[in-house]
Amino acid sequence: MRVKICGITQPQQSIAIATLGATALGFICVPTSPRYVTIEQIQAAVAQLPSKIDRIGVFANTSITEISQTVLASGLTGVQLHGDESAEFCYQLRQSLPQVEIIKAMRVRNLEHLQTAANYTKFVDTLLLDAYHPQQLGGTGKTLDWQMLQEFSPTCPWFLAGGLTPDNIVDALSQVQPNGIDLSSGVELSPGDKDLDKVALLFQRLGNRK
Numbered sequence: 001m002r003v004k005i006c007g008i009t010q011p012q013q014s015i016a017i018a019t020l021g022a023t024a025l026g027f028i029c030v031p032t033s034p035r036y037v038t039i040e041q042i043q044a045a046v047a048q049l050p051s052k053i054d055r056i057g058v059f060a061n062t063s064i065t066e067i068s069q070t071v072l073a074s075g076l077t078g079v080q081l082h083g084d085e086s087a088e089f090c091y092q093l094r095q096s097l098p099q100v101e102i103i104k105a106m107r108v109r110n111l112e113h114l115q116t117a118a119n120y121t122k123f124v125d126t127l128l129l130d131a132y133h134p135q136q137l138g139g140t141g142k143t144l145d146w147q148m149l150q151e152f153s154p155t156c157p158w159f160l161a162g163g164l165t166p167d168n169i170v171d172a173l174s175q176v177q178p179n180g181i182d183l184s185s186g187v188e189l190s191p192g193d194k195d196l197d198k199v200a201l202l203f204q205r206l207g208n209r210k
């Protein structure tokens with residue numbers, strides 16, 4: 001299973017988290033986020049990473065030109081679209097960045113909203129389901145209704161996100177079977193400062209699901 005730890009801001013933490021078992025690291029390229037990092041900070045954080053670790057830039061309602069410039073300058077291997085991007089936008093981004101993984105995040109409000117995920121599966125590599133929050137785009141610590149997701153079975157791989165922690169991960173994975181999980185505030189001391197003890201505990205609790 002893929003494990004993405006999102007909202008990395010410090011180079012030494014990126015190495016430590018990869019060593020503990022993360023398969024992907026996420027970098028927040030949304031200027032209003034307390035976890036925002038510049039291209040230079042991403043470059044520093046990925047410089048020593050093994051090539052097998054995915055480096056995902058998280059964007060929200062950013063232009064294709066700006067996303068492409070950031071990806072090329074910072075060596076990102078994937079882009080996570082966390083705003084209100086349309087399926088058409090995902091298709092256009094794919095034309096600009098054919099080698100880059102495109103992850104469309106859905107901030108799920110209800111079952112009907114979940115059904116719109118099907119509109120994206122032809123144009124993206126991966127979906128990510130996150131909790132809806134009226135004021136914040138992500139990193140909210142809010143959980144989804146996992147029971148509602150039990151029937152969710154898109155035609156592309158998907159990540160479960162939203163309020164996951166070392167304490168609830170086993171319960172979450174007993175109810176849903178995503179291809180990957182994504183955690184941010186549940187393994188943090190403060191926004192952007194990861195708690196390496198909590199990350200270690202996460203991998204311990206994941207056991208052989210890793």
Ligand SMILES: O=C(O)c1ccccc1NCC(=O)[C@H](O)[C@H](O)COP(=O)(O)O
Pocket residue numbers: 006007026028030033034035058059060082130137138139140141142161162163164182183184185186
């Ligand atoms: O984390 C942020 O600050 C953020 C800001 C703007 C857009 C997206 C953002 N995070 C996206 C993520 O992938 C988080 O990991 C995801 O929302 C889960 O966060 P959490 O509930 O804290 O585990």
